[in-house]
Structures are given as C-alpha cells and as structure tokens.
Amino acid sequence: MAVTGLCLIGFLLMHMYGNLKVFMGPEAFNHYAHWLKFDPDPSDGIDVILYPLIPNGWFIWLFRAFMLAAIVLHMWSAITLWNRANEARGTKYVVKKTLEQTYSARTMRWGGVILAGFLLFHLLQFTALMVTPGFSANATPYEAVVGSFRLWWVVLAYALWMITVTMHVRHGFWSAFTTLGANTSAKAREVLNACAWVIAILLYVGFMIMPIAVLMRWVN
Numbered sequence: 001m002a003v004t005g006l007c008l009i010g011f012l013l014m015h016m017y018g019n020l021k022v023f024m025g026p027e028a029f030n031h032y033a034h035w036l037k038f039d040p041d042p043s044d045g046i047d048v049i050l051y052p053l054i055p056n057g058w059f060i061w062l063f064r065a066f067m068l069a070a071i072v073l074h075m076w077s078a079i080t081l082w083n084r085a086n087e088a089r090g091t092k093y094v095v096k097k098t099l100e101q102t103y104s105a106r107t108m109r110w111g112g113v114i115l116a117g118f119l120l121f122h123l124l125q126f127t128a129l130m131v132t133p134g135f136s137a138n139a140t141p142y143e144a145v146v147g148s149f150r151l152w153w154v155v156l157a158y159a160l161w162m163i164t165v166t167m168h169v170r171h172g173f174w175s176a177f178t179t180l181g182a183n184t185s186a187k188a189r190e191v192l193n194a195c196a197w198v199i200a201i202l203l204y205v206g207f208m209i210m211p212i213a214v215l216m217r218w219v220n
C-alpha cells in the first residue's frame with residue numbers, strides 16, 4: 001500500500017509539473033504531449049522520450065503498464081487490509097468517530113473510490129478523447145485543455161475532485177511513511193505531518209492554477 005501509494009504521488013507531482021507547460025503556449029504544450037508518446041514524424045527533429053534506447057512510442061506504454069500495476073496493487077492492498085481489519089475486529093465499532101482520526105483518515109476508503117471513479121472520466125476526456133466537453137475529438141492536447149476549462153462546471157468538477165485527491169494524498173503520505181518506519185517520535189510525527197500538508201497544498205494549487213487561468217482567460 002505504502003510503496004504503490006508513493007509511486008502514485010510521484011506520478012501526480014510529475015503530472016502537475018507537466019500541466020504547467022500550458023503557460024508556455026500551445027506549441028510547448030503540444031510538443032510536450034507529443035514527446036511523451038509516439039513520434040509520427042521522426043524526421044521533424046522532435047524526439048520522443050527514451051528514443052532510441054527503446055523503440056518509438058514504447059515509453060508511454062511501459063509507463064502506463066507501470067502506473068496501472070501500481071493502481072491495481074494499491075486497490076488490492078486496500079481491499080485486503082479492509083477485509084483483514086474486519087475479520088480481526090469480529091464486531092462492528094460502536095462509535096466510529098474518534099478524536100484521534102482526521103477527516104482525511106476517516107474518508108480514505110470511500111475517498112479512494114470517488115477518486116478512482118472521476119479518474120475514469122478524466123481518462124475518457126483527455127486520453128481517449130471520448131467525452132469532449134468544450135472541444136472536438138480531433139483537438140490538439142492544448143485545444144482540449146483550453147476548450148474544457150473554459151466551461152465553469154468542468155473547472156468546478158475538477159476543483160471538487162482535487163479536494164478528494166489531495167485529502168487522500170495528505171493522509172496517504174503520512175500513512176506511507178509511518179508504514180515504512182519513519183514515524184518514530186513526536187518530532188518525526190510533526191515533520192511528517194508538515195511534509196504531508198506541503199505536498200497536498202502544492203498539488204492542489206499546482207493542478208488548479210491551470211484550469212483557473214484558462215477559465216479567467218489568462219491563457220488563450
């Protein structure tokens with residue numbers, strides 16, 4: 001749970017950084033999307049990632065396979081731990097709300113389910129181009145992003161989704177390092193807590209700044 005969770009947080013940080021390319025204009029953003037994937041014209045001077053170390057277009061599929069494995073193992077660990085906790089307890093909790101548990105900690109399971117549900121929508125929108133609010137299916141990556149986030153309700157949906165994502169990450173980061181043995185004293189707990197908040201806030205602001213900039217027409 002901890003290792004796959006940290007891989008997913010690493011992905012989020014990279015993804016957030018990549019999205020900020022929108023601020024460099026359509027060419028930079030489309031070039032970036034192109035570089036991650038398959039090079040349709042190897043003579044245009046733009047190479048794809050890790051080419052020629054691996055064949056043209058392989059990187060994105062190796063990366064997707066790795067991410068998919070991380071997500072599946074993360075969910076499988078969650079279900080296994082959920083079952084194990086239920087079996088060990090035998091009876092249900094009488095009082096579920098305890099003062100020691102934060103809201104994020106209490107919502108990890110259902111929060112994770114909601115997070116994954118919207119991720120499907122997200123992939124249908126930007127990767128498969130099957131759900132296309134504000135743009136057409138043959139749009140460039142830049143057109144898709146700008147077209148989508150000109151719609152206030154798309155920005156609102158993402159703003160809400162990102163709350164579930166960053167709440168999950170805040171508790172998950174803390175929990176992962178606790179599992180890996182870093183939560184050994186009151187001081188360590190304080191440091192872990194602070195790092196978890198910094199990562200969560202960084203992700204929220206870093207991801208949302210782009211949709212908001214598009215909505216406000218700071219990006220054209």
Ligand code: HEM
Pocket residue numbers: 012015019033064119122123126127141145158162165207208210211
């Ligand atoms: C405001 C927040 C976000 C924005 C604006 C955004 C934007 C995008 C865009 C434009 C793409 C397509 C890139 C391309 O292939 O051309 C993409 C792909 C993707 N996003 Fe996001 N994203 C956001 C949040 C997230 C979050 C929170 C997650 C994970 C929980 C996520 C997971 C993914 C995945 C897995 C892909 C597919 C990568 C692939 O093609 O294999 N995104 N996103």
